[in-house]
Amino acid sequence: MSVASSAEAAFQEKYGSEPAGLxxxxxxxxxxxxxxxxxxxxxxxxxxxQHTVAAVAPAGQPGWTVCSDLAExxxxxxxxxxxxxEGWAAYVAGVVWALQEAGFDVPxxxxxxxxxxxxxxxxxxxxxxxxxxxxxxxxxxxxxxxVDQRPGLAQRxxxxxxxxxxxxxxxxxxxxxxxxxxxxxxxxxxxxxxIPFDLAAEGLAILIINSNAPHQHVDxxxxxRRKSCEEAARILGVxxxxxxxxxxxxxxxxxxxxxxxxxxxxxxxxxxQRVLDTVELLxxxxxxxxxxxxxxSHTSMRDDFEITVDQVxxxxxxxxxxxxxxxxxxxxxxxxxxxxxxxxxQAEETTAAVLRAYQEKNYTAPTIWTATAAAGARxx
Numbered sequence: 001m002s003v004a005s006s007a008e009a010a011f012q013e014k015y016g017s018e019p020a021g022l023x024x025x026x027x028x029x030x031x032x033x034x035x036x037x038x039x040x041x042x043x044x045x046x047x048x049x050q051h052t053v054a055a056v057a058p059a060g061q062p063g064w065t066v067c068s069d070l071a072e073x074x075x076x077x078x079x080x081x082x083x084x085x086e087g088w089a090a091y092v093a094g095v096v097w098a099l100q101e102a103g104f105d106v107p108x109x110x111x112x113x114x115x116x117x118x119x120x121x122x123x124x125x126x127x128x129x130x131x132x133x134x135x136x137x138x139x140x141x142x143x144x145x146x147v148d149q150r151p152g153l154a155q156r157x158x159x160x161x162x163x164x165x166x167x168x169x170x171x172x173x174x175x176x177x178x179x180x181x182x183x184x185x186x187x188x189x190x191x192x193x194x195i196p197f198d199l200a201a202e203g204l205a206i207l208i209i210n211s212n213a214p215h216q217h218v219d220x221x222x223x224x225r226r227k228s229c230e231e232a233a234r235i236l237g238v239x240x241x242x243x244x245x246x247x248x249x250x251x252x253x254x255x256x257x258x259x260x261x262x263x264x265x266x267x268x269x270x271x272x273q274r275v276l277d278t279v280e281l282l283x284x285x286x287x288x289x290x291x292x293x294x295x296x297s298h299t300s301m302r303d304d305f306e307i308t309v310d311q312v313x314x315x316x317x318x319x320x321x322x323x324x325x326x327x328x329x330x331x332x333x334x335x336x337x338x339x340x341x342x343x344x345x346q347a348e349e350t351t352a353a354v355l356r357a358y359q360e361k362n363y364t365a366p367t368i369w370t371a372t373a374a375a376g377a378r379x380x
Contacts, residue, residue, distance in 0.1 A: 003053045003114045004380055006069055011055035011112035014067045014074060019055035019112070020140065025131030025377035026051040027117035028124050028173035029208065029330045029339055031182055031197075031290075032297050033275040035305060037167025039229050039268045040188040040240035042275040045169060046197055046373040047177035052115035052128040053380070056136040059108035066092045066111040066133075070119070082161045091126055094161030095133045098153045099143075107141050118210055118367070122331025126162075127170035130154040135175070135377040148190060150175050150377075165223050166332075177376040184279050188242060195282050197373045202287050205344040207319065209354055210367040211311040213335035222332055225264060225305060232256055232265040241268040267304040271297060291325030291341050298328035307333025311363050316340075318357040322350040344370075 001009070004022050011019045026047040033043035059065065066089055067074035075089035079100065085093035092111065099106045111133065117125040134154050138145050145153075151171035158164050158171075168187055177183045181194040199205055233240050236252055244252045249269050256262040274297050278290045298316050302308040312329045319327040319340035327340040342350055351368045358366055 003051060003116050007053040007055040007112050007114035010067060010069055010114060011057070011110070014112055015057070015110045017057065019110075020057040021136070022053055022055050022380040023132050023136035023139065023377070024051045024053045024380050025128045025135060025174045026177070026374050027128045028170060028177065029206070029337065029371065030169065030173075031339075032278050032294055032328070033169070033271060034297065034301055034330070034333070035167075035225060035229070035307075036242070036268055036271050036275065037169035037185075037187045038165070038226055039233070039272075040242040041268065041272040042242075043169045043172075043185050043187060044182050044195070044275050044278060045173035045177065045185075046182040047173055047376050048117070048123060048371055049374045050115075050117045050123070051374075052113060052117055052125070052132045054132040054136045055112040055114075056133075056140060057110050058140065059110050062108050064092070064096055064109050064111065066113065068113040070113075070115070082163070088129075090162045091129045091157065092133050094157030095130050095137065095154065097161050098157040099134070099137060101156070102145075102153060104141060104143050104145070106137055109137065109140060111136070122329075122333075122336025123210075124170040124174065124331070126158060126164070127154065127174045130157055131171060131174035131377045135379070139379060147176060148192075152190075165226055173376070175377045177373070179375040180373050182282065182373060184275075188240070193279075195279055196285075197282065197287075199287070199372070200344065203344050204287060205342055205347055205370045206372075207324075207340040207342055207347055207350055208369055208371050209315045209319070209338040209340065211309070211315055211335060211338060212364045212366055213309050213311040221307070221334055225307065228261050228264040229268055232261050235261075236265075241265055242272060244269050246270060246273045263304040263306075267300045270300055288325050288341075294326030294328045294339070294341060295320065301329055301333065305333070309335055310361075311358070311366075312336070312338055314357050314361060314363070315354055315366065318354045319350055322346070322353040324350060
């Protein structure tokens with residue numbers, strides 16, 4: 001059964017009627033630009049074919065009820081404040097709250113959710129959930145909310161209501177990506193450019209390797225990285241680390257006495273430049289040449305930002321040894337997924353090599369598939 005059919009069936013079973021419509025929003029992977037988003041920097045994600053579908057209809061009574069195929073019991077809530085609703089339903093309540101805070105009269109609704117975005121994998125299942133519900137409620141309420149303003153509301157739901165200090169990358173990708181394109185996003189101005197990313201036409205593929213190592217955003221490590229970056233910017237006297245270019249890198253690092261803060265800043269400053277260099281290569285149709293930039297990003301995340309784990313590093317090293325043009329971790333870190341840019345006809349061989357490497361280490365087997373750039377949030 002497809003995700004859309006599953007959401008529709010769940011709605012019918014729970015509420016005894018047909019939904020008014022189905023709204024989908026995808027998970028995402030990031031080609032390059034990790035942890036740059038909350039530093040006002042640059043990111044380059046693309047949307048995945050895996051998505052969350054929200055089946056939604058107006059409710060006949062005040063409040064909102066949501067059920068999910070990943071939870072045993074539905075959750076109902078009225079007008080709430082941050083902290084009132086916890087767990088998975090907080091992402092839905094947070095979207096309602098953020099819309100209300102923005103001045104919208106959110107209609108009472110029944111919601112059923114189904115998803116094939118892997119949880120805890122760094123593919124942003126939370127943003128897919130938020131974005132599908134947000135898109136549905138905007139349509140249901142007939143709100144005048146331009147697409148470019150929607151990621152900020154979804155981010156506010158996650159930051160303030162759920163309490164996860166994420167940047168705007170995930171929600172922007174889930175809402176604004178286009179099929180066959182990567183989304184070049186300036187996280188300060190929120191300007192976007194759709195960058196051609198048709199891998200099949202070049203005989204290439206992106207292999208996604210879900211390490212199946214647990215991945216958590218709402219923990220001290222992610223927040224600690226963000227605080228280190230903010231402290232570096234404060235010491236350097238700039239609004240954000242995005243304001244330091246690689247030309248000023250050495251001078252900036254010389255002003256940072258703390259070795260940890262220095263390395264965190266170096267990752268962000270060099271990562272922003274890697275995003276810009278990657279975009280230039282893709283604009284020129286030189287996709288294979290982005291590989292070394294992607295691998296350099298992983299090295300920086302491993303050594304300077306210290307957000308990788310051994311399962312992730314093994315996948316990167318093995319994919320490169322098998323002939324990948326580049327391999328790197330995507331997402332917030334501490335688990336999650338690795339991407340490898342490969343020739344399309346090498347997918348089976350690279351997959352087998354990674355599986356063997358995991359078996360030799362006695363790690364839980366990874367889940368591996370190839371990905372294409374899909375469309376963002378939409379009504380089905």
